[in-house]
Amino acid sequence: MRSHANSAARPASTGQVVMYVLLTLFAAFFVVPIIWLVFEAIGVHLGLIAGNLGIWLFNSVLYSAAGAAIAITACIPAGYAIATHEFPGRRALLILTMLVMLIPTSALVLPLFLEANEVHQLTSPLAVIVPYGLFPFGVYLSYLYFHTERFSVLFQTARSDGCNEWQVFRHIAVPLSKPVAALIVFLNIVASWTNFFLPWVMYWSTNTTDRYPLPLGIALQLFSGETSGEYLGVVQLHTSWPPSAIAFLLLATIAPVVVVFILARRWIGSGHFQGVFR
């Protein structure tokens, strides 16, 4: 989260990128045998699923990270402008934002499916990434955050000192936005990581299993046994996996959220948001 804010301020050099790639490769060399051991011990043959699991994990990380990047790029300036600028349509935009924020995201899934189908993007990663980037709640949080007397005095002072609008935003509002940006990224990542309906509709309907995010892949693949489609009176879980393996995989889908949750508690518990969550 912080690295996102930092990298915005100072782009990583090529040398640094190479360094991180090398470190990741070495880390994989050291850790993979241990992961294999854990999986083998609970009866999951890693070799059989590694391909799919790896792709799904990559998809999940890609969708969540790209969605959060779009959300933060859209939410912070929009909330800032609604809070500190005066333009025709400002109040209408705020009300529309809150209206969309209060509509459950699942109400728009079928419409989005029909739209993606129309523009032939059903099997593209964009079919879920772009919708994850629309985060009206983040705009509302950003608006509440900037909507204070203290900040507007600060921005006015910068203007009278000769800053243009872009400089006020870039050098004052953006650095100030870090806590609310962290909260928006956290809430957005949790929402997109656990989203089931949208990727299911986009990728299951087109049988694009290599686009599944991890939770969807695990849920659908684990239970992809011989589904007869009709109720035969005998109910059992359609899976050839041992329960310990399923439990482990479910834990694996939850684990990244736990990590983000622990990271974000630092920010959310720190009193920055006493006024935001009324």
Added chain:
Amino acid sequence: MKRKSPTRPRKSGYLFIAPYVVLLVAIGIYPAGYVVHLALTSLTGHFTWLGNFIDSTHNSEFVPAFENIIKFLGIWLTALVVFVVSLSLMLHSLNERVGAAFRFVLYLPAALAGSASVMLWLFMLQPGKSPWGFVLSWLGYHTLGDSLAPAHLPVIFALIAFWSGAGSWIVVMHGALATIPEEVLESARLDGAGAWRTAVNIKLPLIKKWIAYMVIGAFAAGSQLFAEPQLISEATGGIANQAWSPNQLAIFLAFHYDYFNYAAAISVDLLVVAVICAAVVLLRTGLFDVGH
């Protein structure tokens, strides 16, 4: 904040909102408009007024799907109101540290589980596997088929939704209770009101708006039910009908029959419910700052 500063910038605001407005149109407004358009036209593109809405109700799955969702909503909303409100009031009467610890525990599934919660509950409902096996056996359920009998499904989906969703509402209620001024509670104490009287006569009326918000918000979200019946259906090889809920029915019609116009009509039914609920929360409860 109320008086406008004469130098408050205007035009540059459009640049800052541009990326968001593009997203809002592409992902919110356009698809909503497109689905309404599909719902009002026939396969060949002719305008059919409410034809699709009427025809979609003739589908043999239409009435059962709405009956299922109403049963589910009845159970779930009752459970939310009764348990979330009483748990929140109980937690608010504890000292801050103990209350915070309990809130954290109750919020954990809401924060973490997501779609994993359905899979997890398949095990919780399986006699012989479940840590709650003694409860299942006391109820007389000895196989997964007993637990998942079709008549139980509304209760089971409500149970899963409650486990994975009540914690968020308890946090919201805590936020609402925290806004009650200490002097109000102090004077209630001085007047001799006990914990029970304070909770029922002082705190409860002060959080009424938030309870209304929860009921409307949960109704809107619950009417969209999809993941729970879909996953249970997949995992058990079809114990829950593939069109158990209205949202499932819409998807089913779209995928299996290419009845996009009927699917769009059902989707618009659900969207209208969601928009009305959102508008009521926004404009009637006064909980949100709608700008000056």
